[in-house]
Each structure stands twice: as C-alpha cells, then as structure tokens.
Amino acid sequence: MTGAQEWQGRVGQNWAAEWERTDRSFAALTPYLLAAIAAEPGKRVIDVGCGAGELSIAVATARADAQVTGVDISGELIEAARHRAAGLTNLAFTVAxxxxxxxxxxxxxxxxxxxxxxxxxDPPAAFAHMSARAAPGARMVFSCFRPATENPWALEIARLLPPAKPGPSVDFPPGPFAFADPDHARRCLKGWRDIRFEPLDFAYVAGSGTNPVADALSFFSRIGPAAAAIRTLPDQQRATFERALLELVQSRHVGGRVCFPAAAWLVTATADNQ
Ligand SMILES: C[S@@+](CC[C@H](N)C(=O)[O-])C[C@H]1O[C@@H](n2cnc3c(N)ncnc32)[C@H](O)[C@@H]1O
Structure with missing residues (x-):
C-alpha cells in the first residue's frame, strides 16, 4: 500500500529527487495520455496528483488559453514542479x-x-467530491496501471522478494494497482458516468545512458517495490535480493536500455453533476 503518509514522507521525497527518471519510466505512455487530453475541451484544468508536473507543464504549454493547476499532497514534488515550470503564466501548483x-x-x-x-x-468520497466541485458535465482523463500480472516491471521484482506480510484489511487499499480491476475502479468513480477503459501497453524504461544496468539498479533502489526491500530486508536477505535483481535487470538489457513491459488503463469519464 502507498498512502498519503508515504507520499508526504520518504516516497514523495524520492520521487522529487528522481523526477527525471520517473518521467522517463512513463515516457512511452505520456503521448497517448496527451493525445486523449487534447481531444477534450477544458479551460480550467486540474492535474490530480501532478507529482513533479510533467503532464501539467505539457498541457499548459499546449493550451495557452487554459488555466492549469497541478495539485499534489507532497510538498517536495510541488517544489520540483514549480522549479521546472517557472515562466509559464497559465500554470500554478498547490500542495493539497x-x-x-x-x-x-x-x-x-x-x-x-x-x-x-x-x-x-476513500476513493468514492474523493471522486464524488471532485465531481460535485466541477463544472456541469466536466470531463476526466487519467491513466493507471492494469494488474501486476500484466506489469512485469512489478511482478518480476515481487517474485524475488519474500512473501509480503498481510497488511491491515481496508476496503480501498491505495497503491499503484488500486484501479487495476475496472469493476472495482467503477465503484470508486462515484459521481462519474460514461466511464471508459482503454488498454495501453508501453515500455517502462528503468535504465539508459552509458551504463543502463547500473542506472536501472540505482533507479530501482530509490523507486518502487525494490526500494522498500533494499531499505528494510535483513542484511543476508538483502544481499540475495540484490544479486537476483542484478540478474533480472541484466536479462532486460536490450539495445542500450533496460526496459520492462508495462500495462495501463486510459480512463475517461464525465461528471454526473448536472
Ligand atoms: C505515481 S505518482 C505520479 C506523479 C505524477 N502524476 C507523474 O506522472 O509523475 C502519484 C502522485 O500522486 C500524489 N498523491 C497521492 N495521494 C494524493 C492525494 N490524496 N492528493 C493529491 N496528490 C496525491 C503523490 O504525491 C504522487 O505525486
């Protein structure tokens, strides 16, 4: 689970320090998302969980007549976003x-x-709030991961780890795969109608540059499931895990990059608030 507390703490700090490599990991997905956004009208655009702001910046640049606001719960990520966006007058960021x-x-x-x-x-409450505060018939376009079983970047790392201890039972566990099941995601999207899911497959780039394997290992040591394991496993288990991770990363090193298949949903919906 990755909830608000983690994003306000270590996870958000690591993403803020690593925004160039997290943007790179999504680089093959982003053009699809931007094309879907370009097909929608909208002059008051909110980027939800904007992180270091790549999407907000791209949309504000493409829509000079729109006011774009990036909202994120991590102060460090908003600081990074503001720094990157300096000079764009139709874009603001807020920590919330x-x-x-x-x-x-x-x-x-x-x-x-x-x-x-x-x-x-509480996703149903969150989406109901967003719908209630939106203009009549407002639109929403977002991406999220499909199940871990279709995302080798996560599945193959999870297989190298000791079985996870069951966490506390909650109705809506937050995390990267929280909306992997469209039926569950539909239940979360309270206040929205015309909900559509389009599957998108993309290459998740974990390493590139002069030493892609070392780059991927250092990226995984900061971001995602391997990072938590490297930080928390006892010494011997950590050493075994790191050896296995090296082999995994080497096996995915092709053509000057370390890439893993990744699978996302592109979700569109209309606010049911008229
Ligand atoms: C996987 S990251 C994606 C960041 C960014 N959209 C990107 O593409 O790089 C998830 C983001 O959601 C933010 N987030 C999580 N819970 C949030 C909440 N309740 N309100 C606003 N932002 C939230 C995190 O701080 C983090 O920046």
Whole structure:
C-alpha cells in the first residue's frame, strides 16, 4: 500500500529527487495520455496528483488559453514542479489533498492525471467530491496501471522478494494497482458516468545512458517495490535480493536500455453533476 503518509514522507521525497527518471519510466505512455487530453475541451484544468508536473507543464504549454493547476499532497514534488515550470503564466501548483481540495474561482472543467488518482484513502468520497466541485458535465482523463500480472516491471521484482506480510484489511487499499480491476475502479468513480477503459501497453524504461544496468539498479533502489526491500530486508536477505535483481535487470538489457513491459488503463469519464 502507498498512502498519503508515504507520499508526504520518504516516497514523495524520492520521487522529487528522481523526477527525471520517473518521467522517463512513463515516457512511452505520456503521448497517448496527451493525445486523449487534447481531444477534450477544458479551460480550467486540474492535474490530480501532478507529482513533479510533467503532464501539467505539457498541457499548459499546449493550451495557452487554459488555466492549469497541478495539485499534489507532497510538498517536495510541488517544489520540483514549480522549479521546472517557472515562466509559464497559465500554470500554478498547490500542495493539497486532492480528495478534499476546492479550486478558487471558476469550477474545473477537465481533470487529468498520469497515475496520480490511485492513492486516496476513500476513493468514492474523493471522486464524488471532485465531481460535485466541477463544472456541469466536466470531463476526466487519467491513466493507471492494469494488474501486476500484466506489469512485469512489478511482478518480476515481487517474485524475488519474500512473501509480503498481510497488511491491515481496508476496503480501498491505495497503491499503484488500486484501479487495476475496472469493476472495482467503477465503484470508486462515484459521481462519474460514461466511464471508459482503454488498454495501453508501453515500455517502462528503468535504465539508459552509458551504463543502463547500473542506472536501472540505482533507479530501482530509490523507486518502487525494490526500494522498500533494499531499505528494510535483513542484511543476508538483502544481499540475495540484490544479486537476483542484478540478474533480472541484466536479462532486460536490450539495445542500450533496460526496459520492462508495462500495462495501463486510459480512463475517461464525465461528471454526473448536472
Ligand atoms: C505515481 S505518482 C505520479 C506523479 C505524477 N502524476 C507523474 O506522472 O509523475 C502519484 C502522485 O500522486 C500524489 N498523491 C497521492 N495521494 C494524493 C492525494 N490524496 N492528493 C493529491 N496528490 C496525491 C503523490 O504525491 C504522487 O505525486
């Protein structure tokens, strides 16, 4: 599970330090998301869980007549986003929990997100809030992961780890795969209609440059399931895991990059608030 506390703490700090490599990991997905966003009208655009702001910056640059706001719960990520976006006058960033945040001024007419909506504590309440605060018939476009079984970047690392201890039982465990099941995601999208899921497959780039294997190992030591294992496993288990991770990364080193297949949903919906 990755919830608000983690994003406000170590996980958010690591993503803020690693934004160039996290953007790279999504680089093959982002053009699909931007094309879907470009097909939607909207002048008050909210990027939910905007992280270091790549999507917000791209949309604000493409839509000079729109006001774009990136909302994220991590202060470090918003700081990184502000730094990157300096000079764009139609873009603002704010540190807030998007599940309860209220826009100043005109109501949002387009919500967008690249993998930033799967971490709410109570997703039905969060999406109902977003719908209620939106302009009538506002649209939403976001991406999220399909199941771990279709995402070797996560599955193959998970297989190298000792079985996870069961966490506390909650109705809506937040995390990267929280919306993997469309039926479950539909139940979460309270206040939204015309919900559509389009599958997108992309190459998750974990390593590149002069030494792609070393690059991928250092990336995985900061981001994702391997990072937590490297930090928390006892010495001997950690050494075994690191050896296995090296072999895995080497096996995925092809053509100057370390890439893993990844599978996402592109989700679109209309606010049911008229
Ligand atoms: C997987 S990252 C994606 C970041 C960014 N959209 C990107 O594509 O790089 C998930 C983001 O959601 C943010 N987040 C998690 N829970 C949130 C909440 N309740 N409100 C706002 N942002 C949240 C995290 O801080 C993090 O930046």
């Amino acid at each position: 929990d998007a599940s309860a945040w209220e826009a100043d001024g005109a109501a949002p007419d387009l919500y967008i997100s690249r993998h930033g909506v799967m971490f709410f504590t």
